[in-house]
Amino acid sequence: MEKRATFSNASIGVLFVAPQILLVFTFFYWPTGAALFWAFTLERPWGGGNEWVGLDNFRQVFADRAYWASITRSLVFAGATTFLAMGFGLLLAVACDRGLKFYQGFRTVFVWPYAVVAPAAALAFRFIFAPDAGIFSALVKSNPEFWNPAQNGYHAMVMVIVCYSWKYAAYCFIFFLAALQAIPRSVIEASAMDGAGVLRRVRDIQLPLITPTFFFLLVISITDSFQDSFSIVDVMTDGGPAKATEFMVYKIYFDGFRGLDYSGAAAQSIVLMFLMIVLTFFQFRFIERRIHYS
Amino acid sequence: MAAVSLSAVSKKFGPNTVVDKVDLAIEAGEFVVILGPSGCGKSTLLRMIAGLEATSDGEIQIGDVVVNDLEPRARGCAMVFQNYALYPHMTVAENIGYALKVAGLPKADRIARIQSVAQMLGLGEFLDRKPMQLSGGQRQRVAMGRAMIREPKVFLYDEPLSNLDARLRVAMRAEIRRLHQRLGTTSLFVTHDQVEAMTLADRIVVMNQGRIEQIGTPDEIYRRPASAYVASFIGSPGLNLLRVNVSTNDGHIKFGDGQLLAYDRKIWKNLQDGPVTFGFRAEEARLASDGRGLSIRFSFSEELGSSRLIYGAVADEEAVLMIDHDEKFSADETAALSIPNSAMQFFSAETGRRIS
Numbered sequence: 001m002e003k004r005a006t007f008s009n010a011s012i013g014v015l016f017v018a019p020q021i022l023l024v025f026t027f028f029y030w031p032t033g034a035a036l037f038w039a040f041t042l043e044r045p046w047g048g049g050n051e052w053v054g055l056d057n058f059r060q061v062f063a064d065r066a067y068w069a070s071i072t073r074s075l076v077f078a079g080a081t082t083f084l085a086m087g088f089g090l091l092l093a094v095a096c097d098r099g100l101k102f103y104q105g106f107r108t109v110f111v112w113p114y115a116v117v118a119p120a121a122a123l124a125f126r127f128i129f130a131p132d133a134g135i136f137s138a139l140v141k142s143n144p145e146f147w148n149p150a151q152n153g154y155h156a157m158v159m160v161i162v163c164y165s166w167k168y169a170a171y172c173f174i175f176f177l178a179a180l181q182a183i184p185r186s187v188i189e190a191s192a193m194d195g196a197g198v199l200r201r202v203r204d205i206q207l208p209l210i211t212p213t214f215f216f217l218l219v220i221s222i223t224d225s226f227q228d229s230f231s232i233v234d235v236m237t238d239g240g241p242a243k244a245t246e247f248m249v250y251k252i253y254f255d256g257f258r259g260l261d262y263s264g265a266a267a268q269s270i271v272l273m274f275l276m277i278v279l280t281f282f283q284f285r286f287i288e289r290r291i292h293y294s
Numbered sequence: 295m296a297a298v299s300l301s302a303v304s305k306k307f308g309p310n311t312v313v314d315k316v317d318l319a320i321e322a323g324e325f326v327v328i329l330g331p332s333g334c335g336k337s338t339l340l341r342m343i344a345g346l347e348a349t350s351d352g353e354i355q356i357g358d359v360v361v362n363d364l365e366p367r368a369r370g371c372a373m374v375f376q377n378y379a380l381y382p383h384m385t386v387a388e389n390i391g392y393a394l395k396v397a398g399l400p401k402a403d404r405i406a407r408i409q410s411v412a413q414m415l416g417l418g419e420f421l422d423r424k425p426m427q428l429s430g431g432q433r434q435r436v437a438m439g440r441a442m443i444r445e446p447k448v449f450l451y452d453e454p455l456s457n458l459d460a461r462l463r464v465a466m467r468a469e470i471r472r473l474h475q476r477l478g479t480t481s482l483f484v485t486h487d488q489v490e491a492m493t494l495a496d497r498i499v500v501m502n503q504g505r506i507e508q509i510g511t512p513d514e515i516y517r518r519p520a521s522a523y524v525a526s527f528i529g530s531p532g533l534n535l536l537r538v539n540v541s542t543n544d545g546h547i548k549f550g551d552g553q554l555l556a557y558d559r560k561i562w563k564n565l566q567d568g569p570v571t572f573g574f575r576a577e578e579a580r581l582a583s584d585g586r587g588l589s590i591r592f593s594f595s596e597e598l599g600s601s602r603l604i605y606g607a608v609a610d611e612e613a614v615l616m617i618d619h620d621e622k623f624s625a626d627e628t629a630a631l632s633i634p635n636s637a638m639q640f641f642s643a644e645t646g647r648r649i650s
Contacts, residue, residue, distance in 0.1 A: 186379035189346050194393035194440070195367035204392070208383045 032273075038266035057267035066243065067251065067268070071275070074226060074247040077161060081229075082221040084165035086214075089172025094202055096173075097180040107177070114170035118228065122235035125163040149237065153244025156237045160245050163232055164225065172217050179213035180206060219283050223276055248272050295322045295480055296357035296370070296447035298343065303352035305338050305504075312338050314504040315352065320482065325474050327483045329491040329527070330501035336484045337452055339501070343482065344450050345369050356447060372441035373450040376457060378433045380425040380440075387412070387421040390439040411439045414473075431462045438470075442477070449474075451483040455490060467493060488528050492516070500524045520648050522571050522641040531576050531603065533639065534613045538572040540565050547572055549609035555588050558635045564650060569643040576603065577616040578637035587630035590615070592623060 039057055041050035061067050092110050096103045113121065127133070129149060131140045136147040149155040183206060191205045207214075230249045233239055239246035239254060246254065248268065256265030298320040305313040313335040320326050328336045341347040343354055345366035354361050361369045372393075380389050388395075391408045399407075412418050415435045425433055434454060441449060451470070455463045471494055474481055485491055491498050492512045500507040500515065500523075508520035519525035525533035538547040538555075542565060546554045557565075590613060592606040604615045604623050608631075615631070617623065640649040 184377065184379065186375045186377055187381060189366075190373070190375060190379040190440070191381070191392070192346070192366045193344060193371065193373045194444070195396040196392075197367075200396060204396075205381060 035266040035269050038263050039270045042263050053263075057263045058271070061264060061267045061271065066246075069243070070246050070248050070251045073157075073245070074229075074249075077157075077164075077229060077247055078222050078225040080161045081164045081168060081225045082218065084161065085168035085221060086172050086217055088165065088169040089217075090176050092169070092173050093176035093180055094206070096177055097206075098198070110173050111170055113167050114174065116167065118167060118231040119235045121167050122163055122232040125159065125166070126236050129159045129162075149241075151241055153241055156241055156245050160229070160232055160236055163236065164229060167232075168221065168224070172221070175213050175217055176210065179210040183209050215283070215288060218287070219280055222279060222283070226272065226276055248275075295478060297322045297355075298448055298480060298482070299355045300339075300343075301353050301355075303339070303342060303354060304350045305335070305342060305347065306350040312504050313342070316504075316506055318499060318506065318509070320480060322480055323478045325471075325481045325483065325494060325496045326499060327485060327491040327495035327497075328499045328501060329485060329488060331486055331527070334501045335504040336486075336501050340373075340450050340452055340482060340484045343369075343448070344371050344373050346373075370447035371450050372444050372446035372448075373452060374434075374437050374441050374454040376453040378425070378437040378457075380433060380436055382425055385422050385424055386417060386428070386436050386439075389425065389436055390417075390443055393440065393444045407443055411443045414442075415439050430458050431466065434458060434462075434466055438473070442473070446479065449479050449481040451481065453485055454483075456485070456487070463490075470494065489530065492528070500527065518648065518650075519639070522573065522646040525573055525639065525641070529575065531614045531616075533573040533575060534579075534608075535571050535573045535641070536608055536611050536613065537643070538570060540567055540570055542567050549588075550611065551609040553588060553609060555633070557638060561635050562638070562640065562649075565640060570649065571641040571643055571646070573639040573641060574633050574637050576614040577601075579615055579631045579633045581615075581617065581621060582630040582632040585630050587632040589628050590631050591628050592625055594625060595623060 037050070040052060040054060042053045042056070043050050092106075096107050096110070116124075128135055129147075131137065131144075131148050131150070139146045140148070147155055149159045187205060187209075188201060191201050196204060226247070227249055229247050230253065233245050233247060233250045234253075237245045239250045249272065252265045252268045252272065255261045255268065259265075298318075300316055300318040302315045302317060303313060304311065304315050316339060328339060330336045338347060342349050343356075345361065345364060345368075349362055356369055356371070381392065384392065387405075387408050390411055391404045394404045394407060408421070409418075412421055415438060417432070417435055417439060420428060420432060420436075425436065428436065434457075437454065454470075455466055458466060467490060470483075483490075483494055495512055497509060497511055498515050499509050502523050508515060508524045510518075510520075515524060515528055519528060519533065522533075522535055526535055536549065538549055540547050542559070544554075545559045546556045547570075548554055588608060590606045590608050592604050594605050596603040596605070598616075601616050601618060602623070604617060606613055606615065623629075641647065642649060
């Protein structure tokens, strides 16, 4: 028999869950409900209530080529940052797990980026990538075209991706390292006795055994890259130049709070929510099947 | 098959010396058991031979090759781990065949060899299962199969039976011995279980605090333990050890409570006056029917089936006696023990070494 704590008085139980319910309601259901309401209505220009417009807002959003472009950019951003962050996180974690020289020090340092708030990191990277004073300044002096994220959209995209990946690699690193260290030492030793070298061990033993963590990070990374990119974009590029770094979330903010098109922005956020649900669903449906939890 | 020789091998972890200048020569094809309590450095010694641990000092040779600086895979050893260390994401066949796969053998050859090893270990029907779906004994067999398939020069066993239940342990012990007879591969087996050591070994190496106390055949180690430590560790129960004082003039030893026991001065020529440790086996002392002898006060008994162990005190020090079932015994009773000269053993009170 499973043992559970039970409360003879139902009201005590309700009291215990009340704070959580309140939080979830205030910060999730209420805004979601409001967004849904706005997405299907249009505010009168001079105030005085909302008018039901059905799917008009969505039609408008999907008819907008700029919106489709922002979806493409978001997907590129999600793909690139997930690949880079997980790749670097894994690389560093494997190196730390090997216990190479000074790894204790590095282990601490590798975690720090995650502790830095995104706007601060973005500001730092703005200086690092500044064409006139940053790491590329010497090259820019001889060839002004070489690096200019303020004018070149590709450069701006690269800059935002690098900054985000730098921060997220630390997050992936923590999880990968924890997963690697959970593998019994003797299993690794057994494979060493079986003749496998370092890379072979990583490929045949360690990677297959951390696939659950891999999958978790994949889902989280992709989902987060849609949402968390906002502050970095806001500080580094304002979505520019010429909307080259305007991702879905930034466009929602821009259209809603700068353009004051609440209804359009609300429709966009509903679309974003569905996109994330669909992506996550597909990951669980098709990738999770290849994972063996031990 | 290859000989293994260690000369002055040491291992230090920081200020702690875990293995201290160990010399050991193992002949090709020999089955050697390294026996000692936990923390005596026996596993570390094995891991140094395997190449999983670097030596701090000394030289390890396998065959004619000094292997100190070789990677584990280049040493030609195979190891069976205490917790089996199977690859949880691979099937039994993949587990057993992994070394061959790494070595780049063609698939057909691999399958043939996996089949023959699995046959030998009775794993034929489990080849497609994952380790999770196997019992402890089956996992142990898979671990053995993984070691065997490489046809190594040396087998290293790191307490492989300690996770099994008692019955399975006895069965696997016999199986390991049978395999050794069949394959004849040099084997090193680390354990803290003296019964395992006695039953498996051609020779036993008894270790204590990083040093070798004694190397010898099970019989030698049982009959002529080199030190009081070995004596107390080997045998079930271990040797009874009592502090006594020798008087060479009178030819007797004096116990703590003043009792005297005569010994034959012709046999024990090397005894000197003063304190020594006196030892005798539980199974070699007899209850004296005439009531004359060393007095022992019984406290409780343990039933072994074929015989009985009686625990008691001689001069306030614990002593154990093994008696037959027809002999009578009752708690809190005092009886007399007769200990023949052939059953007596003496050890130096200072160094613990044997006095012959």
